[in-house]
Amino acid sequence: MVDSIPRSISRLVTALALALIPACEREAAPGTAAGPERARAPAGAIQPAVATPEDGEWRMPARDYASTRYSGLDQITAGNVSRLQLAWTFSTGVLRGHEAAPIVANNTMYIVTPHPNILYALDLERGGALKWKYEPGTARAAKGVACCDVVNRGAAYADGRIFYNTLDVHTVAVDAETGEELWKTKLGDINRGESMTMAPLVVKGKVLVGNSGGEFGVRGWITALEAETGEIAWRGYSTGPDSIVLIGDDFRPFYEADRAKDLGVTTWTPDQWKLGGGAVWGWISYDPELDLIYHGTSNPGVWNPALRPGDNKWASSIFARDPDDGSVRWAYQLVPHDMHDYDGINESILLDMPIDGRTREVLVRPERNGFVYVMDRATGEVISADTFGHVTWADSIDLRTGRPVLRPEAATGNRAAKNVCPAAPGMKDWQPSSFSPRTGLLYLPHNNLCMDYEGVEANFIAGTPYVGAEVTMFAGPGGHRGVLAAWDPIARRKVWEIEERFPVWSGTVVTAGDVVFYGTMDRWFKAVNARTGEPLWQFQVGSGIIGQPVTYRGPDGRQYVAILSGVGGWAGAAALGIMPEEDPTTALGFANAMKDLPDYTAEGGMLYVFALPAGDSR
Amino acid sequence: MNRRARWILLPALIATAAGAAQRPPAESRVLRVCADPNNLPFSNEKQEGFENRLAALVARDLKARLEYVWWAQRRGFIRNTLAAGACDVVFGVPSRFDRVLPTAPYLRSSYVFVSAGTIAPAITSLDDPRLRTLRIGVHLIGDDYTNTPPAHALARRGIVRNVAGYTIYGDYREPNPPARIIEALGRGEIDVAIVWGPFAGYFAPRERTRLRITPVSPASDGPAIPFQFDISLGVRLGNDSLRSELDAVLARRKSEIHAILAEYGVPMIAAGAQR
Numbered sequence: 001m002v003d004s005i006p007r008s009i010s011r012l013v014t015a016l017a018l019a020l021i022p023a024c025e026r027e028a029a030p031g032t033a034a035g036p037e038r039a040r041a042p043a044g045a046i047q048p049a050v051a052t053p054e055d056g057e058w059r060m061p062a063r064d065y066a067s068t069r070y071s072g073l074d075q076i077t078a079g080n081v082s083r084l085q086l087a088w089t090f091s092t093g094v095l096r097g098h099e100a101a102p103i104v105a106n107n108t109m110y111i112v113t114p115h116p117n118i119l120y121a122l123d124l125e126r127g128g129a130l131k132w133k134y135e136p137g138t139a140r141a142a143k144g145v146a147c148c149d150v151v152n153r154g155a156a157y158a159d160g161r162i163f164y165n166t167l168d169v170h171t172v173a174v175d176a177e178t179g180e181e182l183w184k185t186k187l188g189d190i191n192r193g194e195s196m197t198m199a200p201l202v203v204k205g206k207v208l209v210g211n212s213g214g215e216f217g218v219r220g221w222i223t224a225l226e227a228e229t230g231e232i233a234w235r236g237y238s239t240g241p242d243s244i245v246l247i248g249d250d251f252r253p254f255y256e257a258d259r260a261k262d263l264g265v266t267t268w269t270p271d272q273w274k275l276g277g278g279a280v281w282g283w284i285s286y287d288p289e290l291d292l293i294y295h296g297t298s299n300p301g302v303w304n305p306a307l308r309p310g311d312n313k314w315a316s317s318i319f320a321r322d323p324d325d326g327s328v329r330w331a332y333q334l335v336p337h338d339m340h341d342y343d344g345i346n347e348s349i350l351l352d353m354p355i356d357g358r359t360r361e362v363l364v365r366p367e368r369n370g371f372v373y374v375m376d377r378a379t380g381e382v383i384s385a386d387t388f389g390h391v392t393w394a395d396s397i398d399l400r401t402g403r404p405v406l407r408p409e410a411a412t413g414n415r416a417a418k419n420v421c422p423a424a425p426g427m428k429d430w431q432p433s434s435f436s437p438r439t440g441l442l443y444l445p446h447n448n449l450c451m452d453y454e455g456v457e458a459n460f461i462a463g464t465p466y467v468g469a470e471v472t473m474f475a476g477p478g479g480h481r482g483v484l485a486a487w488d489p490i491a492r493r494k495v496w497e498i499e500e501r502f503p504v505w506s507g508t509v510v511t512a513g514d515v516v517f518y519g520t521m522d523r524w525f526k527a528v529n530a531r532t533g534e535p536l537w538q539f540q541v542g543s544g545i546i547g548q549p550v551t552y553r554g555p556d557g558r559q560y561v562a563i564l565s566g567v568g569g570w571a572g573a574a575a576l577g578i579m580p581e582e583d584p585t586t587a588l589g590f591a592n593a594m595k596d597l598p599d600y601t602a603e604g605g606m607l608y609v610f611a612l613p614a615g616d617s618r
Numbered sequence: 619m620n621r622r623a624r625w626i627l628l629p630a631l632i633a634t635a636a637g638a639a640q641r642p643p644a645e646s647r648v649l650r651v652c653a654d655p656n657n658l659p660f661s662n663e664k665q666e667g668f669e670n671r672l673a674a675l676v677a678r679d680l681k682a683r684l685e686y687v688w689w690a691q692r693r694g695f696i697r698n699t700l701a702a703g704a705c706d707v708v709f710g711v712p713s714r715f716d717r718v719l720p721t722a723p724y725l726r727s728s729y730v731f732v733s734a735g736t737i738a739p740a741i742t743s744l745d746d747p748r749l750r751t752l753r754i755g756v757h758l759i760g761d762d763y764t765n766t767p768p769a770h771a772l773a774r775r776g777i778v779r780n781v782a783g784y785t786i787y788g789d790y791r792e793p794n795p796p797a798r799i800i801e802a803l804g805r806g807e808i809d810v811a812i813v814w815g816p817f818a819g820y821f822a823p824r825e826r827t828r829l830r831i832t833p834v835s836p837a838s839d840g841p842a843i844p845f846q847f848d849i850s851l852g853v854r855l856g857n858d859s860l861r862s863e864l865d866a867v868l869a870r871r872k873s874e875i876h877a878i879l880a881e882y883g884v885p886m887i888a889a890g891a892q893r
Binding site for chain 2: 146190303309413
């Protein structure tokens with residue numbers, strides 16, 4: 001709600017003088033974003049680490065290796081977006097939560113549905129007509145091992161192929177032109193509680209993927225497959241001895257305490273790392289210059305934390321790995337000995353940013369635990385960590401040690417804890433943010449939820465009664481449950497924010513037209529001014545939005561914006577009764593915080609594509 | 619994979635076949651039971667578990683034909699089976715499990731210590747100082763705020779470094795995945811396991827080495843961690859008429875039920891004891 005843009009911009013301009021040269025090198029490709037706005041507020045002080053020419057396509061969910069979700073297209077602007085119209089639609093024929101980003105390449109759009117993970121190819125030259133459809137035959141039983149709805153976060157396009165993961169732990173490659181299955185590789189087993197929901201990243205001929213399933217006591221891993229053949233090139237685990245984590249001679253963590261041998265074993269009680277969680281179900285970024293990939297890991301198992309004294313490495317951590325062999329260059333644990341379900345799987349946005357008078361190569365991570373981390377992506381040093389909402393579990397992150405300064409009253413395990421913020425889904429869950437080099441701002445979709453943790457209740461699995469914590473979630477300060485915020489990573493504060501009724505469980509996209517797009521669970525697709533947060537346009541869709549918006553240039557040269565609607569996910573499924581009752585995640589109390597969701601939406605997967613009226617731009 | 623896939627296909631077929639009439643005439647009545655196909659001593663696909671035996675007994679009493687809907691009894695079990703209308707009854711739920719409508723309890727049992735023969739006298743109390751040094755096995759679940767009562771109770775006492783966890787889910791391709799913990803005890807990899815009584819009563823005698831079973835005391839660790847549970851049949855919420863029928867069957871067949879449970883070595887505790 002605070003609009004302090006003038007100050008923010010002046011800060012940016014000051015910084016510009018100090019960082020002009022790298023900015024010029026990374027100027028956007030010709031023929032893109034060069035509107036009048038650009039002259040008025042020249043960016044450049046802060047730039048994506050990876051220069052990605054604007055080709056009008058959207059080949060991976062984050063659009064580029066730096067994970068900016070920034071489009072250089074500028075036909076749709078803050079000035080004309082109010083005239084945006086529905087261009088075409090497509091029903092996926094699938095219910096449940098649609099979290100995927102549509103992928104656009106060669107005038108074709110590719111959509112992956114939740115389980116049963118159908119892949120549709122839609123012909124953009126024929127108004128979205130179905131080109132082909134591929135069904136991987138995902139096992140129905142896989143629904144039984146999905147913790148939080150049977151979602152899929154999308155596909156990736158590379159070299160004429162579409163790659164994506166199925167809930168029953170396979171990665172598939174499909175010919176982008178014909179829909180023919182090129183290979184299908186089994187990476188794990190639903191019989192051991194594993195599943196897959198994340199979107200792959202394709203780097204140097206390798207398809208990088210990771211597993212889900214911490215709720216079932218799985219051990220997390222990231223795996224690289226050869227894009228050509230589907231053969232497994234390497235696998236790095238998140239827990240266990242260095243040899244299987246792929247920590248070797250090149251390992252140079254920034255913090256001294258992280259340099260000991262086999263921390264993936266010694267920070268656990270004997271053998272408990274084998275059930276230790278650390279699943280890799282979120283986002284991966286890639287820096288081609290440093291030749292490093294960045295990915296996070298989920299929270300440690302098992303519940304409760306008193307059973308696993310120690311830091312529980314490398315759960316709730318960030319890894320920097322060599323994409324060729326998976327070897328770890330550095331690692332940093334965001335939350336040692338997690339007690340609140342704070343996964344560390346969120347997106348790393350790779351930026352080159354002026355800090356204290358020089359340009360630093362950083363990654364910026366708005367984390368589930370409520371802090372925005374700015375880290376040196378070459379070394380793993382935490383440069384800053386600031387809260388972006390109401391946080392009660394820790395006071396701060398100690399930059400000397402890298403460790404959070406905990407508040408004892410928020411500890412869980414063998415004791416009750418009241419008003420712990422953020423709640424288990426975090427200040428921000430998987431829903432990805434975007435970054436505009438034009439404004440220098442990050443656009444964070446996030447939650448505003450707190451929780452009480454108390455007592456236990458009887459439940460059962462495999463004939464065995466067991467007991468769990470009773471967690472009640474509720475809106476944080478202000479009473480709203482969701483926020484879209486613009487965050488200035490240089491000034492380290494929010495520039496503006498928009499309060500939403502429900503958690504903002506959709507991703508965001510920002511364009512060279514200075515428009516931010518996002519969706520809400522109460523069925524609105526919205527456009528706001530990237531500089532001011534001023535609402536510019538909204539459209540009511542059929543079901544709540546938890547997907548990722550994208551924008552592309554159609555074969556007719558016009559700019560389009562696409563989003564999947566279809567409510568669900570952890571935030572939606574419990575409240576809608578589609579992932580109900582005996583699920584501990586429901587016991588975790590998200591349903592309690594979402595009781596009124598059914599008043600606003602029901603299920604239903606549908607693609608919506610928008611454009612300005614023909615001939616109407618600028 | 620293949621075995622599993624076949625089990626999973628069943629619900630749709632059965633739901634279609636039996637969905638036509640709510641209450642068919644007595645002679646064609648079908649009792650649809652949802653059960654785990656791979657979880658002795660409770661149930662399996664060959665109907666060798668005591669829940670299978672109870673189901674047969676109840677069906678016979680109701681003059682109903684027994685049909686099974688097989689589904690792994692883990693997260694989503696109730697959602698995908700009973701709540702989805704695929705079956706009428708589940709044969710073992712804690713009586714205080716509020717996602718189903720439970721019958722009167724037919725069984726009360728306890729978590730138990732299963733001690734290797736070398737441990738004398740056998741462990742009976744969570745406060746036995748030997749628990750600080752013996753190698754203890756417990757069933758563990760996942761990272762989502764739930765676990766077995768002994769796991770919580772040991773954690774409360776700071777007994778963790780000598781505790782080995784065995785996942786309750788196990789590898790579902792193997793028979794009876796939770797049984798690995800008793801096998802480890804038989805092989806001498808741990809000294810004592812703390813597990814749910816009916817499970818121990820069935821598997822402990824099957825090991826070559828002598829294992830002793832003693833109920834966990836105290837019966838409840840503080841107000842929050844009970845070790846004794848009443849177990850009921852569960853029907854769909856709102857299906858009061860079936861519950862009444864089943865309650866009547868349980869009362870009529872009490873002695874036969876007890877005989878079946880005894881045959882499986884289920885450690886029984888008098889109903890109403892130490893709540």
